[in-house]
Amino acid sequence: MLKLLVFVLVLAAIFWGRRLISQMGKASRPRASSKQAPNAERMLACHRCGLHVPESEGVTQREHFYCCDAHARGQDD
Incomplete structure (x- = not known):
C-alpha cells in the first residue's frame, strides 16, 4: 500500500512540475498584439x-x- 501511495505522489509531482515549467515558458514569451x-x-x-x-x-x-x-x-x- 505504501508503494502505491509513493507511486501516486511521484506521478502527481511529475504532472505538477511539467505544468509549472509549461506556464513559466508561456510567461516568458512575448504575446502577439x-x-x-x-x-x-x-x-x-x-x-x-x-x-x-x-x-x-x-x-x-x-x-x-x-x-x-x-x-x-x-x-x-
Whole structure:
C-alpha cells in the first residue's frame, strides 16, 4: 500500500512540475498584439483564383475583388 501511495505522489509531482515549467515558458514569451500595425493592409481573395493579395494591389470590379486585370476581364494568365 505504501508503494502505491509513493507511486501516486511521484506521478502527481511529475504532472505538477511539467505544468509549472509549461506556464513559466508561456510567461516568458512575448504575446502577439491583437491590434494591427498602423501600416497593415487587408488581404483579400481573388474572386476568380482565390489568391490573397493586398487590397491596394488588386482590382475591384462589379463588387468583386480580383488579383489582376486579366482576372477582372475574365481571362486566364
